[in-house]
Amino acid sequence: MLAALARSSTNLWLITFIVSVALVLAGGWGIRRHARAREASRERSRADESGVRRQPGLRHHAGMLVLLGGVVGLALAKSHSTLTITAVVGAVVLAVIGLLAERSRATELITHLAAGIAAGAAAVAGARLGPTGVEPLDIALTVLFVFAVTETFNGFAGSEGLVAGLGAALAASVFALAAFGHQNGLATVALGFTSACLGFLAYNLPPASLFVGRGARLALGYALAVLTLALHSVPGALRGFVVPLILASVVLLDVVAVALHRLRRRQRLWDHRSDHLVDRLVARGWSFGGSLAFLILAQLAVGVVALFAGRGLLNVGAAVGLTIVVLLVVGIPTWRARLEPDPARGLSIWIKVAVALVVVGMAVAVVPVGLAARDAHDSMIDGRDAATRGVDAARDGDTVAARNAFQEAAAKFEQASTELDGPLVSGGEAVPFVASNVRAARTLAETGIELARAGETITTAVRPEALKVVDGRLPVEEVRALIPQLDESAAALTRALTRIDEIRRDPYLAGPVRDAIDGVYDQLAKTQRDATRAAAAARLAPAIFGADGPRRYLLVVQNNAEARATGGLMGSYGVITADDGKLQFDEILRTGAWKAAVQGQPDRSYDAPEDYRHRYGQFLPAVNPQNINMTPDFPTAAGVFMSLTERAGVGPVDGVLAVDPEGLAALLELTGPVTVPGWPEEITSENVVDVTLRDAYAAFADTPERADFLGDVADVAIDAATSGSLGKPADIARVLGKAATEGHLVFAFDRPEEQALVERLGIAGQLTPVRSDALAVTTSNITANKTDFYLQRDLDYQVELRPDDMLDSARARAELTVALDNGAPASGLPNYVIGPATDKFVAGEHKALLSIYSPLDLGETTLDDQHIATSPGTELGRNVITNVVDIPSETTKTIHTDLAGTVPLHDGWYSLQVRHQPTVNEDHLRVSIAVPAGWHIDKAPGMEQPDARRATAKMTLTRDTTFRVHLVADPSTWDLWQRLRAGR
Numbered sequence: 001m002l003a004a005l006a007r008s009s010t011n012l013w014l015i016t017f018i019v020s021v022a023l024v025l026a027g028g029w030g031i032r033r034h035a036r037a038r039e040a041s042r043e044r045s046r047a048d049e050s051g052v053r054r055q056p057g058l059r060h061h062a063g064m065l066v067l068l069g070g071v072v073g074l075a076l077a078k079s080h081s082t083l084t085i086t087a088v089v090g091a092v093v094l095a096v097i098g099l100l101a102e103r104s105r106a107t108e109l110i111t112h113l114a115a116g117i118a119a120g121a122a123a124v125a126g127a128r129l130g131p132t133g134v135e136p137l138d139i140a141l142t143v144l145f146v147f148a149v150t151e152t153f154n155g156f157a158g159s160e161g162l163v164a165g166l167g168a169a170l171a172a173s174v175f176a177l178a179a180f181g182h183q184n185g186l187a188t189v190a191l192g193f194t195s196a197c198l199g200f201l202a203y204n205l206p207p208a209s210l211f212v213g214r215g216a217r218l219a220l221g222y223a224l225a226v227l228t229l230a231l232h233s234v235p236g237a238l239r240g241f242v243v244p245l246i247l248a249s250v251v252l253l254d255v256v257a258v259a260l261h262r263l264r265r266r267q268r269l270w271d272h273r274s275d276h277l278v279d280r281l282v283a284r285g286w287s288f289g290g291s292l293a294f295l296i297l298a299q300l301a302v303g304v305v306a307l308f309a310g311r312g313l314l315n316v317g318a319a320v321g322l323t324i325v326v327l328l329v330v331g332i333p334t335w336r337a338r339l340e341p342d343p344a345r346g347l348s349i350w351i352k353v354a355v356a357l358v359v360v361g362m363a364v365a366v367v368p369v370g371l372a373a374r375d376a377h378d379s380m381i382d383g384r385d386a387a388t389r390g391v392d393a394a395r396d397g398d399t400v401a402a403r404n405a406f407q408e409a410a411a412k413f414e415q416a417s418t419e420l421d422g423p424l425v426s427g428g429e430a431v432p433f434v435a436s437n438v439r440a441a442r443t444l445a446e447t448g449i450e451l452a453r454a455g456e457t458i459t460t461a462v463r464p465e466a467l468k469v470v471d472g473r474l475p476v477e478e479v480r481a482l483i484p485q486l487d488e489s490a491a492a493l494t495r496a497l498t499r500i501d502e503i504r505r506d507p508y509l510a511g512p513v514r515d516a517i518d519g520v521y522d523q524l525a526k527t528q529r530d531a532t533r534a535a536a537a538a539r540l541a542p543a544i545f546g547a548d549g550p551r552r553y554l555l556v557v558q559n560n561a562e563a564r565a566t567g568g569l570m571g572s573y574g575v576i577t578a579d580d581g582k583l584q585f586d587e588i589l590r591t592g593a594w595k596a597a598v599q600g601q602p603d604r605s606y607d608a609p610e611d612y613r614h615r616y617g618q619f620l621p622a623v624n625p626q627n628i629n630m631t632p633d634f635p636t637a638a639g640v641f642m643s644l645t646e647r648a649g650v651g652p653v654d655g656v657l658a659v660d661p662e663g664l665a666a667l668l669e670l671t672g673p674v675t676v677p678g679w680p681e682e683i684t685s686e687n688v689v690d691v692t693l694r695d696a697y698a699a700f701a702d703t704p705e706r707a708d709f710l711g712d713v714a715d716v717a718i719d720a721a722t723s724g725s726l727g728k729p730a731d732i733a734r735v736l737g738k739a740a741t742e743g744h745l746v747f748a749f750d751r752p753e754e755q756a757l758v759e760r761l762g763i764a765g766q767l768t769p770v771r772s773d774a775l776a777v778t779t780s781n782i783t784a785n786k787t788d789f790y791l792q793r794d795l796d797y798q799v800e801l802r803p804d805d806m807l808d809s810a811r812a813r814a815e816l817t818v819a820l821d822n823g824a825p826a827s828g829l830p831n832y833v834i835g836p837a838t839d840k841f842v843a844g845e846h847k848a849l850l851s852i853y854s855p856l857d858l859g860e861t862t863l864d865d866q867h868i869a870t871s872p873g874t875e876l877g878r879n880v881i882t883n884v885v886d887i888p889s890e891t892t893k894t895i896h897t898d899l900a901g902t903v904p905l906h907d908g909w910y911s912l913q914v915r916h917q918p919t920v921n922e923d924h925l926r927v928s929i930a931v932p933a934g935w936h937i938d939k940a941p942g943m944e945q946p947d948a949r950r951a952t953a954k955m956t957l958t959r960d961t962t963f964r965v966h967l968v969a970d971p972s973t974w975d976l977w978q979r980l981r982a983g984r
Helices: 009-041 058-076 082-101 107-124 135-155 162-180 184-204 214-229 239-247 249-264 277-283 288-310 316-335 349-395 399-420 423-430 434-461 476-504 511-544 591-599 610-619 625-630 634-644 661-671 688-699 709-721 729-741 752-761 976-982
Strands: 551-564 567-579 582-585 655-659 745-749 773-781 791-803 809-822 846-854 857-863 871-875 878-887 891-904 909-914 923-930 935-939 944-947 950-957 961-969
Touching: 009 058, 009 184, 058 082, 058 162, 058 184, 058 214, 082 107, 082 184, 082 214, 107 135, 107 214, 135 162, 135 214, 135 249, 162 184, 162 214, 162 239, 162 249, 162 288, 184 214, 214 239, 239 249, 239 288, 239 316, 249 277, 249 288, 249 316, 277 288, 277 316, 288 316, 349 399, 349 434, 349 511, 349 729, 399 434, 434 476, 434 511, 476 511, 511 752, 551 625, 551 634, 551 661, 551 688, 551 709, 567 591, 567 625, 567 709, 582 709, 591 625, 610 625, 610 871, 625 634, 634 655, 634 745, 655 661, 661 688, 661 709, 661 729, 688 709, 729 745, 745 752, 773 791, 773 809, 773 878, 791 909, 791 961, 809 846, 809 878, 846 891, 857 878, 878 891, 909 923, 923 961, 950 961
Parallel strands: 551 655, 773 909, 791 923
Antiparallel strands: 551 567, 551 773, 567 582, 655 745, 773 846, 791 809, 809 891, 846 878, 857 891, 871 878, 909 961, 923 950, 935 961, 944 950
16 A cells, blocks of 8 residues: 555655654654653662763663654665665664763764764765865865764754754755755655654653654764765756755854864864853853754755755855855854853964965965966967868868878877976866866867877878779778778777766866867767767778678669659669679669569568558559659668569669769769760769759650650769779768768668668668657659659748646647649640649649658648648658648649647757758748747757747758757746756
8 A cells, every 4th residue: 555655756755754753753652651660660770879870761862763764764765876875874873883882981982983984984985075176175075074964963962852953954955955856765765854853853842851862863963964965956066065065054053163162262172062052042041942943943044045056046156145144143143152251262373374374275286277277278279270170181181281280289289288287287186176177178188189199190091092982993901901090080089078078067167168178079079970980981881892792782763853752753773783892883774674573473572661561552662663762761662672672683682772863963073074875965963953854854755765864864974983083082972971961862771780870870861760859741743744843842830839847848739831832834845744644634733642740749731721631640650641732833732730749858958850851942941949938948059039939940951950949947937846846
């Protein structure tokens, strides 16, 4: 039954509270009853008269009951951190030691040693007060903090209600911070201590019938100190250091007051005396009950300040200011309390000298850091500029200039490193907060040296002349020789990125240092991705090019004038063979040859996912290859192609390459113009699209067998590429890489590791998994004409997001408008271009099979404001609706669809992936992302923001594009409770 109730955190905490309070109340009642019975049945022990030390009775050890709260919380918590376990286990151990120490004459020494060892154990377990930027100092401050809080609670001997009252208030503050911070295990344990302390107050408030005792004081102080350090505040400079101090500030004020009082009177710090805050208030004439309530209220007040600071609703400066006000309210009435008749003698000279030496030492350590930082900054700027020149030169294929630039960069970074490694600068590593900036600057210099040397190594190893693709042969030996250098460069960049990422998380970096590190990180992240991909490509390229045995690839020539979802209809095909780096190309065949080979065969099976079969099986892809790529996911289409090649007479293949006229234009940019038999002028990268998709149809109107001139051009262009020189590798990568990322050259491989590579490179044409929101609009021509040459698509996607309170997800309501403008004429062009192919159509008419893909639920769809029926379905994890849109010549049709659903957010970020279909005329896209009142968009990279609640973008869509916006709540209108939960 308890397990069922505890499924939610709220129920679990309620159970923890009830069980802890009940156990403490029941245990206290039993102890008090037992103690009264014993006291009534026997006389005072004669041991006092004989001089033997009298042991405290059972009443004085009853405070051990508060440990039940921690144990119950630990038992019921669904998860446990190391520090939570350390807090409870350490408290139990200290309680036992404190209990046993009562029987020894060295009680104080034993308890001090135990508290010190326990504080050290907390530091070993990972507790930290800080960071300050100096690890030894962080550890020392942690040990001191835990020891001070533990010993202060231990020093509250004889103050009825003080330990349990302050403990309940502090534990409640820890619970609130942990609960709002989603540290549910820590919150459960803290609530256990809170409820146990509250239950014990029933017996411990003046006049007390049960007392806390030494063991319980040690245990409670230690547990609360460790739990305080286990809290996770929202990120921010000094927040992790300040919040624990604010939480424990009333206790620490007591520490400071007692320490100053005793040091000024040359008294030992560790003796038990009546000089705590409560004693000072009583000495000023306050009642004990009033003093107790005053201190508990002060603890609750700083707990609220810590809660708001720790959850990011209050900046550190304001939180410190409010805490100081509370401490002044507490400290002023206690400062003038006269506890002893003799005046203070003042601090000893040794203490004053020590403090002065620390202050002077820190000043002396900081000055050289500032001087060295100025010179090192100039050197690193010069090094960065040289490294940038090196990267640009390497991308252009100028390895000599790149090598010289990297050498210069290495020298500049070494100069900066030398300036920062000086013995005087090293002193800055001992100064809190300054140390972070010293280490960051050194890391930047060391990283610059490593990367510059890696760049020099790779540019020295590269021989551009030897890497040229000549006569269709990739020099696989040269590529393989580069693999170690490429791997090392990628590894060096990965190491550098990791190091920079570590230091950029430091909350104490100065503004200029942080800006420099963020800039370096962004540049490194892009370069590291490129280097990792280059290294992976180098490892796989030899095998892809047949170095480990011949490979055969199906070449599919796509005609965008008759659209399909991956680009265009397969008008021609051929086979490319790779053997020992050499590419050989067979003749181009028309699609009719494929159809003739497969249509007479009884076997019409093919490899494809079930959603493909369900959506496209009606178009008979097994016998109609021109319909295979009606899916927008090219890897799926390639799988179907590969499963059919043997039946089509092609034989087995290892992959599929698809190219369209824009892809041929990229190839011709490398090969230069080509001459195609039967065409009066040279085909160039500038005219190939118009010639193949428009001019050739008019020229061959009377010879329809030549109408698919695109295949002839592809034949000649690929032959030129495999029999001549394509130039420098950098030029090949630039030209073909652009065409590939825009979907005009698409690759698919049968081997998983090679397919994974092209997907990482973004040249696989796959429908990528949805991260937040996504949109894909595809059209396939079902009119059997070439009017896609004249079709213009305009997409308008408007979405409003209603985030949930935790910014984990948002309710999205969207409207998609697709305008299809058919500019094809109704006459004047051959039937092959404008139709009609059959008597079902008219000339110039364009019928599009329109599909809309989204993770959202697709609602009502209208065509020119009239409701139309759609065919809903799913494909590759997305919802999809499909309908046929008939667009007469020189007419525009407008389709409108409503969408709704829930999309995930990632740290408040919403992303919209818009899929690009390679078409003759690129899509015009408009995107609008809006949020309702109470929210605003604070970041929208690359988008315009007409106002704080909306971000827009207008562009020509040439490749898959992702839009991102970051959502935040308006502080003036968002519920405070939810802001605490979200940490904003």
